[in-house]
Amino acid sequence: MDLIAWLLGLGVSLFIFGAVVLHLLTALVLIIPTWRICTRAGFSGALSLFHLVPLIGPFIVMGVLAFSDWPNGEAPAGKR
Amino acid sequence: MGMEILGLVGLSSVFGLIGLVLAGWMAWRIVEKSGLPGWAGLGAILLTLTGIGTIVPLILLWVFAFMRWPRDEMASAAPGAPARPSSPAALPPPPAALADRRPWRLSGLSASGPVALSMDGTQPTYLLTGAAVHQANELSVPDPTVGQPHARLFVSGGRLGLEDLGTPGGTRIDGARLLPGHGPRDISAARVVHVGTVELALSRA
Numbered sequence: 001m002d003l004i005a006w007l008l009g010l011g012v013s014l015f016i017f018g019a020v021v022l023h024l025l026t027a028l029v030l031i032i033p034t035w036r037i038c039t040r041a042g043f044s045g046a047l048s049l050f051h052l053v054p055l056i057g058p059f060i061v062m063g064v065l066a067f068s069d070w071p072n073g074e075a076p077a078g079k080r
Numbered sequence: 081m082g083m084e085i086l087g088l089v090g091l092s093s094v095f096g097l098i099g100l101v102l103a104g105w106m107a108w109r110i111v112e113k114s115g116l117p118g119w120a121g122l123g124a125i126l127l128t129l130t131g132i133g134t135i136v137p138l139i140l141l142w143v144f145a146f147m148r149w150p151r152d153e154m155a156s157a158a159p160g161a162p163a164r165p166s167s168p169a170a171l172p173p174p175p176a177a178l179a180d181r182r183p184w185r186l187s188g189l190s191a192s193g194p195v196a197l198s199m200d201g202t203q204p205t206y207l208l209t210g211a212a213v214h215q216a217n218e219l220s221v222p223d224p225t226v227g228q229p230h231a232r233l234f235v236s237g238g239r240l241g242l243e244d245l246g247t248p249g250g251t252r253i254d255g256a257r258l259l260p261g262h263g264p265r266d267i268s269a270a271r272v273v274h275v276g277t278v279e280l281a282l283s284r285a
Contacts, residue, residue, distance in 0.1 A: 029138065033145030040149070041113070059102060065113075066106035075115030075151040 027051045034061055042071025100125065115150030175266055177237030180284065184240045186273065188280040190223040195278065197221070198285055199235050206233040208275060225249040225276025232264070239268045240282070249276030 034048035038061075047064060050057040104125040111121030124140045183200035199206055203217040210226030213219070219233070227247025234241035244251040246260040252274035253267055267273065273280045 030141070033142045036145040037110075040145075059099070059106075062103060062106040062110065066109035070113055073151065074113040075149075075154060 023054065024052075027057075030058065037065065040072065041065060042073075100129070111144070113151070114144070115152075115154060116144075175237075175239060178239055178268065181238050183285040184235065185283050185285040186219075186280040187283070188278055190221050190226070190278045192222040195221050195280065197280070199233060199240065200285075201235040201238075204235060206235070207231075208233060210276075221275055221278055221280075223276055223278050226278060227276070230275050234264055239266055241265060242267045242273065247276075251275055 030051045031048045034051060035045040038047045039045045043064065048061060050060045053060070104122045107121030107125045108118035109121075112118040124137045127137050127140075128134050181201070183198050185199075186195070186197040188195050197208075197219045199219075205217060207215075207218045207229045208226070208231040209218055209220055209229040210223055211220065211228040212222075218229075221230070227245065227249055229245055230247050230249065231245055231251050232243040234243070241264040242251070242253065242258065243264040244258045244260050244262070251258040253265065253270050254272055255274075258265060267282065270282055273282055
């Protein structure tokens with residue numbers, strides 16, 4: 001019984017560890033291009049670190065980029 | 081139990097749909113701000129619904145981040161935008177050094193009597209002041225219209241430079257006003273310098 005509980009605990013721990021690693025890798029793949037987009041727009045590249053927040057992080061970054069004025073300037077409305 | 085699972089699936093579907101619409105809208109706006117058509121951003125998000133999965137939108141995100149944006153071309157082509165030199169070779173060359181290395185001399189008449197200042201190049205910069213001299217690189221022009229300090233003189237490559245430090249008396253080079261915003265100016269070819277109301281003739285010693 002103890003062995004089964006130990007194996008179950010190990011399995012859960014490994015699953016959580018795998019999920020965290022997968023999340024970090026996915027976030028990294030998103031952070032690199034988003035960092036560049038943020039700096040080109042005139043924001044701090046660190047804004048892209050919101051991708052580390054599960055579920056809502058990417059929405060926060062996109063929301064800032066989409067709904068605030070870019071310090072480095074935007075394409076004029078007529079030319080879009 | 082079955083109804084609960086169905087409700088959970090339905091709820092997550094609703095959240096997923098809201099997230100998709102939000103993401104598509106924001107992608108549209110972001111891509112538009114860069115000068116590209118907004119539908120490209122929306123299309124990239126909608127691709128996640130297809131069998132292609134998320135890999136193509138991810139590739140498009142990387143392409144978008146590192147491609148040249150039309151916004152940058154518009155900014156550089158806009159009238160009044162400062163032209164960027166393409167390379168250091170496009171910059172004007174620095175003034176050539178002069179073979180004549182005799183000391184520079186400024187002479188004139190101040191309120192306290194004759195003034196004769198010599199700049200032999202042993203100091204790279206000299207401070208022109210209306211006060212008494214305390215250091216080796218200070219030159220005194222005792223006059224109430226001369227600031228304390230008033231201007232900075234540079235000796236480099238046999239040339240003489242002058243920078244106004246913004247005193248009320250002002251500085252003139254051959255009659256032309258030198259402002260602090262002008263920065264250091266080469267006065268090697270000048271004949272007369274005014275500091276305040278004191279006229280100083282420039283010559284070689």
